[in-house]
Structures are given as C-alpha cells and as structure tokens.
Amino acid sequence: MPLRCLIVDDSDHFKDAARPLLEADGISVVGAASTTAEALRNCQELQPDVVLVDIDLGEESGFDLVPRLCAETGERPPRVILISTYDEQDFAEMIASSPALAFLSKPRLSGRAIDEILRRADA
Amino acid sequence: MLLSLLRVTRPPLLVGVIVGVACVTAETFLTFLLERVAPSNALNVVYLVGVLVVSYLWGLPLGMLTAVASGFVYDYFLVVPRHAVTVFSGWSWMPLLIFLVVGLLVSAAAALMRTLLMEAEERRGEADLEAATARLLLRAEHLRAALPVVARRLAQGLGLPFLAVELGAAGAGDPDKIALPLSDDDVRLGTLVAPADLPAPVLRRLRERVVPSLEAVLAAACDREAIGNALAASRDELERVADEQAALRRVATLVARGVRPAEIFGAVAREMGLIVNADHTAVERYEPDRTVALMSFWSASDGGPGPPIGSHRPLRGDSLSALILRTGQPARMAAAEGTAEGAAGELDTWVRDDKVVSAIASPIVVEARLWGVMIAFFRGLDPQPEGIEERIRDFTELVATAVSNAQARDELAASRARVVAASDETRHRIERDLHDGAQQRLVSLGLQLRMAESAVPPELPKLREQLSRTAEGLTQVLEDLRELSRGIHPAILSKGGLAPALKMLARRSSVPVDLRVRLDGRLPERVEVAVYYIVSESLTNVAKHAHASLVCVEVDAVGEAARVAIRDDGKGGADPRGGSGLIGLLDRVQALGGTIEVTSPAGQGTTLTAVIPVSSG
Numbered sequence: 001m002p003l004r005c006l007i008v009d010d011s012d013h014f015k016d017a018a019r020p021l022l023e024a025d026g027i028s029v030v031g032a033a034s035t036t037a038e039a040l041r042n043c044q045e046l047q048p049d050v051v052l053v054d055i056d057l058g059e060e061s062g063f064d065l066v067p068r069l070c071a072e073t074g075e076r077p078p079r080v081i082l083i084s085t086y087d088e089q090d091f092a093e094m095i096a097s098s099p100a101l102a103f104l105s106k107p108r109l110s111g112r113a114i115d116e117i118l119r120r121a122d123a
Numbered sequence: 124m125l126l127s128l129l130r131v132t133r134p135p136l137l138v139g140v141i142v143g144v145a146c147v148t149a150e151t152f153l154t155f156l157l158e159r160v161a162p163s164n165a166l167n168v169v170y171l172v173g174v175l176v177v178s179y180l181w182g183l184p185l186g187m188l189t190a191v192a193s194g195f196v197y198d199y200f201l202v203v204p205r206h207a208v209t210v211f212s213g214w215s216w217m218p219l220l221i222f223l224v225v226g227l228l229v230s231a232a233a234a235l236m237r238t239l240l241m242e243a244e245e246r247r248g249e250a251d252l253e254a255a256t257a258r259l260l261l262r263a264e265h266l267r268a269a270l271p272v273v274a275r276r277l278a279q280g281l282g283l284p285f286l287a288v289e290l291g292a293a294g295a296g297d298p299d300k301i302a303l304p305l306s307d308d309d310v311r312l313g314t315l316v317a318p319a320d321l322p323a324p325v326l327r328r329l330r331e332r333v334v335p336s337l338e339a340v341l342a343a344a345c346d347r348e349a350i351g352n353a354l355a356a357s358r359d360e361l362e363r364v365a366d367e368q369a370a371l372r373r374v375a376t377l378v379a380r381g382v383r384p385a386e387i388f389g390a391v392a393r394e395m396g397l398i399v400n401a402d403h404t405a406v407e408r409y410e411p412d413r414t415v416a417l418m419s420f421w422s423a424s425d426g427g428p429g430p431p432i433g434s435h436r437p438l439r440g441d442s443l444s445a446l447i448l449r450t451g452q453p454a455r456m457a458a459a460e461g462t463a464e465g466a467a468g469e470l471d472t473w474v475r476d477d478k479v480v481s482a483i484a485s486p487i488v489v490e491a492r493l494w495g496v497m498i499a500f501f502r503g504l505d506p507q508p509e510g511i512e513e514r515i516r517d518f519t520e521l522v523a524t525a526v527s528n529a530q531a532r533d534e535l536a537a538s539r540a541r542v543v544a545a546s547d548e549t550r551h552r553i554e555r556d557l558h559d560g561a562q563q564r565l566v567s568l569g570l571q572l573r574m575a576e577s578a579v580p581p582e583l584p585k586l587r588e589q590l591s592r593t594a595e596g597l598t599q600v601l602e603d604l605r606e607l608s609r610g611i612h613p614a615i616l617s618k619g620g621l622a623p624a625l626k627m628l629a630r631r632s633s634v635p636v637d638l639r640v641r642l643d644g645r646l647p648e649r650v651e652v653a654v655y656y657i658v659s660e661s662l663t664n665v666a667k668h669a670h671a672s673l674v675c676v677e678v679d680a681v682g683e684a685a686r687v688a689i690r691d692d693g694k695g696g697a698d699p700r701g702g703s704g705l706i707g708l709l710d711r712v713q714a715l716g717g718t719i720e721v722t723s724p725a726g727q728g729t730t731l732t733a734v735i736p737v738s739s740g
Contacts, residue, residue: 010559011559011563011567013563013564013566013567014563014566014567014570016567017566017567017568017570017571017574018567018570020574021570021571021573021574024574024577024578055618056558056559056614056618058559061618063618063619085558085562085563085566085601085605086558086605086614086615087605087609089627089630089631090609090613090614090615090627091615091618091619091623091627092626092627092630093619093622093623093626093627094615094618094619094623106566106570107566107569107570107597107598107601109570110573
C-alpha cells in the first residue's frame with residue numbers, strides 16, 4: 001500500500017510540480033491544502049500517513065500548523081515533514097523545537113528523501 | 124617789627140602803666156645826661172619815644188596819660204625855672220601839646236591797624252572754615268548726612284551756640300531761630316538756621332560772608348551729588364542690561380543645545396520672572412479646543428507648588444490669555460478694584476494669589492502661528508516700566524525658537540523613521556515577492572526537470588546528463604537567490620523573532636560567537652530589525668577587519684530599552700566614523716531615538732554598544 005501524503009503549501013506552482021514527482025516515486029498524494037484551516041480539515045478527512053508542511057504559508061506559519069496537526073487530528077496523528085525553499089540553517093532552532101520529523105529542502109524533494117526521513121524516524 | 128608787636132588783644136593795662144612810668148623816668152634821666160651836650164629846649168623830643176610806645180601798644184587813654192605825664196615831668200625837671208610847673212605861664216605847654224597830638228595820632232593809627240588785623244584774622248578763620256566745609260560737603264557720600272557735621276564745624280569756627288544747615292526751606296516759624304536762605308541762581312538749595320538773638324555784626328557777617336560761600340559750596344555739592352546719582356543710575360541700568368543679556372544668553376544656550384522644550388520653558392519662566400521683577404510667571408500653550416495648557420510656572424516667593432505643568436484650563440473670555448489670542452499683540456491688564464472673586468481670577472486662571480493685581484503678557488509666535496503666551500504677574504499696581512513688553516518679547520522669541528527647533532527635530536526624526544520604515548517595508552516586500560514568485564517557480568522548474576530527467580529512457584544518457592546538469596545549475600541559482608534574499612530581508616526575523624534570527628547570524632558568522640540574548644516575547648518590528656542589522660553588520664565587520672578569535676554578542680531587551688553590546692578580541696583601531704554600514708546603522712538607531720557608540724582602542728578589540736528605546740515602536 002503506497003504512502004498516503006498531504007501537501008500543505010500556498011504556492012500552486014510547487015504543488016503542481018510536486019504531485020507528479022511524488023506520484024512517480026510511488027507516493028500517493030491524497031490531497032493538498034493552502035491554509036492552516038484547510039490543512040487541518042483535509043488531515044481529519046483523509047488521514048494521510050505523512051504531511052508535507054511549507055514553513056511559509058503566506059500570512060500563516062507552518063511552524064504554528066505543525067503542533068496543531070499533531071494535537072488536533074485524533075488518535076493517530078500524521079507524521080509531519082517541514083519543507084521550504086529557505087535554507088535549513090536559517091530556521092534550525094525553530095525546526096529543532098518543532099514536533100515535525102525533519103526538514104526537507106524543496107529542491108531536494110523526492111519519494112526517496114521522504115522514505116529516508118521516515119526510516120530514520122522509525123529507527 | 125612794629126606790626127609783630129601789635130596784637131589783636133592789647134597787653135595788660137598794668138604792664139602799660141609800668142612801661143609808661145619806666146619810660147618817663149628813663150627819659151628824664153637821659154635828658155639829664157644829654158643836657159650837658161645839647162640845648163635843654165630840644166630835649167623834649169626824647170619824651171616822644173615813651174608816648175609813641177605806650178600809645179601804639181596800649182591805645183589812646185594810656186597814651187594820653189603818658190603824654191600828659193611826659194609834658195609835666197619835662198616842664199618840672201628841665202624847663203627853667205626848674206622844679207616848678209610853668210605850663211600855664213610860659214611856652215612850655217607847647218611840648219605837652221605835641222606829646223598829646225602825637226599820642227592821639229599814634230593810638231588812632233594803632234587802633235586802625237588793630238581793626239585791620241582783627242578782620243584779617245577773621246577772614247583767615249573764615250577761609251579755613253570754608254575750606255573745611257567744602258571738603259566735608261564735596262567728599263561726602265551722602266550730602267544729607269554731611270550737613271550736620273558741617274553745621275557743627277561752622278558753629279564752632281564762628282563761635283556760635285548752634286547752627287544748622289538744611290536742604291530746602293526750613294527753620295521757619297520758630298521764634299528762637301532765624302532762617303537764612305541758601306540759593307544758587309534763584310534756585311533754593313537750602314537754609315542756614317541760626318539763633319535769633321545774634322548780635323547784629325555777627326548776623327551781618329553770617330549774611331555777607333558765610334552765606335555766599337556756603338551757597339557756592341552747597342551748589343557744587345548738590346551738582347556733585349546729582350552727577351553721582353546719575354552715574355549710579357546709569358551703572359544700575361548697565362547692570363540691569365547686563366543681567367538681562369546674561370539671562371537671555373543662558374536661555375539661548377539651552378535653546379542652542381537643543382535641550383528638551385520643557386526645560387527651556389522652565390528656564391524662561393524663571394529668568395524672565397527675575398528680570399522683570401514679577402511675582403509669578405507662566406508659559407501657556409493654546410490648544411485647539413479653546414483651552415490653554417500650562418507649559419511652565421514660576422513664583423518669586425516659595426508659596427508651595429504651583430499648578431501642575433501640562434494641566435489644561437478652559438480659556439476664559441475675559442482673561443489676558445484670551446485677549447492675546449484675539450489680538451496677537453502684547454497686552455497688560457490690571458484687576459478692577461473691589462473685584463469680589465479676587466484679582467488673580469480675573470487676570471488669569473493659573474494664579475491663586477489674591478495679592479496679584481496686574482499682569483503683562485506677550486504672544487509666542489512660532490513660524491507665523493500664535494503658539495502660546497508668556498505672562499508676568501505682579502502684586503503691585505504701580506505701572507511697570509514702559510519697555511517691559513519689549514523685554515518679555517526677547518524671551519518669547521527664544522521660546523518660539525525652542526519650540527520651532529523641537530518641532531523641526533521631531534519632524535526630522537519622524538521623517539527619518541518613516542524613511543527607515545519605508546525602506547524596511549520595501550525590502551520585506553521584495554523578499555516576499557522573490558520567495559513567493561521567482562523562488563517557487565524555480566523550485567517547481569527544478570522538480571519538473573528532475574522528473575523529466577528520470578523519464579528519459581536509459582538509451583539516451585547524454586540527454587539525461589544534460590538534464591541533470593541543468594537541474595544542478597538551477598539549484599545553484601536557487602542558492603544564490605536565497606543568499607540575495609536573506610541579505611534583502613531576513614525571513615527568520617519576521618517568522619521566528621529576534622532570538623532565532625540572532626542565533627542564525629551567530630551560526631553563519633565565520634568568527635565564533637558567544638551569543639547571550641535576554642528577551643521577553645516579541646519586540647516592535649522596527650526594533651527587532653534594527654538590532655538584527657546592528658548584530659549582522661558588526662559580525663560582518665569583525666569577520667572582515669578585526670582578526671578576532673571570538674565575538675561576544677549580548678542583547679538585553681527585557682526593560683524599556685533594547686541594549687546591544689558587541690565586543691571582539693581583535694586588533695581594534697577601527698574608525699568609528701568610517702564605513703557606510705555604520706552610518707546606515709546610526710540613521711536607523713537615531714530614527715528610533717536610540718544611541719550607538721563605538722570604541723576601538725588599538726590592540727584592545729572593538730566594542731559597539733547601542734541602546735534603542737522599545738516603547739517608541
């Protein structure tokens with residue numbers, strides 16, 4: 001059964017590019033959201049295995065969304081990976097203090113990179 | 124010789140008698156001796172000596188007696204027949220007659236000389252007195268105080284029981300005293316008061332000789348005193364002008380130094396109060412809602428605290444402040460007498476002093492607009508000197524300058540702050556546009572390229588490699604764009620706040636950083652941006668110039684101000700004025716009302732400290 005994934009990003013360009021890329025890598029992109037509210041709703045409905053959350057959600061912040069995703073989505077919260085075009089170094093402290101599993105730079109996005117993160121987390 | 128024998132007072136009478144007898148006796152013996160060599164009828168000349176001496180020294184009566192005695196003795200002893208008085212029978216009455224005539228003439232001449240001598244003596248005494256009087260009067264600091272001394276001296280010198288010299292008319296109406304007017308060219312200077320029962324000659328002497336000289340000296344003394352008073356008055360005036368100039372200079376210095384307007388208002392109220400001798404002074408500002416705000420208040424006496432500075436009162440229609448607002452001209456106002464509610468209330472709303480009865484006010488015009496009014500309150504009703512409005516205006520002009528300066532300064536600071544804020548705003552927007560637009564598009568393109576790369580059939584390795592290189596190149600462009608973007612505006616600052624942003628800077632610094640941050644939640648954005656750039660710029664400078672092994676960055680923003688201290692252990696000697704980076708920081712910090720300071724002694728590292736008020740955000 002393929003990994004079920006939800007993408008939370010306010011950039012349609014990115015979502016349009018990421019979906020086929022991940023699908024090609026064998027990850028099922030079950031939904032996409034642009035705002036915190038949409039993300040929380042989709043998460044409840046779709047129960048994804050993993051959520052990719054952009055740090056920058058326009059007026060909202062991905063850092064604020066992550067703890068809510070973990071706390072407000074019932075008994076089996078999804079695993080969250082923060083994504084961004086920013087450099088990881090810039091947000092190191094905030095990433096470290098976030099409940100997200102890891103940070104993944106957008107240009108490095110791939111099914112293998114997500115698998116690796118999940119494997120590392122499980123180990 | 125003869126004159127020296129002559130005295131004002133004659134020698135004693137007994138001595139005269141003895142001298143007379145001795146002369147006659149001696150002359151008789153002399154004629155006995157001379158009789159042998161000279162004819163006896165010529166010897167009567169010898170007797171003339173005695174007559175001359177006695178008449179000269181003792182006057183007419185004793186002279187006559189000597190003449191008679193000489194006549195008879197000559198007749199008795201030397202005229203034949205001897206030892207008989209022949210005066211009444213022969214010619215021997217002739218010598219007697221000559222003796223009498225000579226005695227008469229000599230004693231008359233002596234009496235005349237004596238009179239002259241006495242008068243000369245008197246004159247000399249009077250001259251001495253005059254000199255003493257002149258000295259006393261002309262040297263006296265206060266003419267009035269010197270007059271009794273002069274009068275006592277005069278009385279002593281003239282041998283009178285008392286004398287008094289008064290200024291103006293005096294001594295009239297007292298029957299025991301006589302008043303002699305002292306005038307100078309018909310101007311009555313004073314009065315010489317003398318006892319009424321003086322003998323006529325003494326009175327005449329007073330009138331004819333003492334009064335004229337006293338008049339001359341008194342006139343000179345009066346002139347001298349008038350000149351002295353004029354000098355003292357001009358000296359006082361000069362002193363007043365100097366005081367005023369000094370006060371104005373003090374206030375002007377404050378204005379030039381750009382101290383807070385409140386301090387200047389206080390100084391102006393005090394200095395003006397002292398200069399115009401007011402009991403209270405106030406500086407008021409007109410408010411748009413027909414009230415006045417008290418900017419400063421001063422009282423000459425310590426009558427407890429004045430009204431609170433900054434308090435507002437409605438502008439009463441009949442008050443001086445309202446009058447100035449209507450006319451825009453300096454004005455003075457005196458309380459109507461018998462006002463029931465107290466004079467001060469009628470004059471103005473601030474003064475709670477029932478004794479205040481008049482006030483003078485001058486408008487404060489700032490850049491052609493009536494800004495406020497400066498008022499001086501007086502307890503006395505007596506008209507204040509004419510030019511007082513002018514003097515108050517000198518102070519109001521300084522107040523106007525201070526207000527105008529402060530406004531200009533505030534406007535400059537505000538405009539600077541606006542410039543900095545606008546620039547920050549623009550940079551933030553550019554960063555966002557880059558991130559949301561170009562960067563996302565490039566990322567998406569990169570992902571698409573990678574997909575295309577993976578979709579290339581294995582038999583086309585060249586195309587695959589080409590696509591891979593293009594994707595790598597795109598990633599590099601993204602890296603560069605990210606770097607550029609970070610320089611334009613640090614996203615971490617708006618997303619994570621100052622602490623993560625500073626940690627990011629510390630992490631990126633090529634010189635190790637010891638970072639200590641004390642923060643209490645988020646700061647105003649402008650302050651965060653300023654602190655960020657201060658640290659960022661400093662770390663860049665340290666990396667470029669300082670050759671340091673460690674930088675210590677301390678940020679403490681728990682209180683009312685954010686304090687930043689950045690110390691390195693490098694070579695120091697940096698020019699604090701140099702570098703456009705520091706000037707940019709200075710602009711940024713000053714726009715927020717903060718300060719920035721750099722010390723960089725050679726060989727002892729560089730320290731930058733900045734303080735930025737937090738509340739101003």
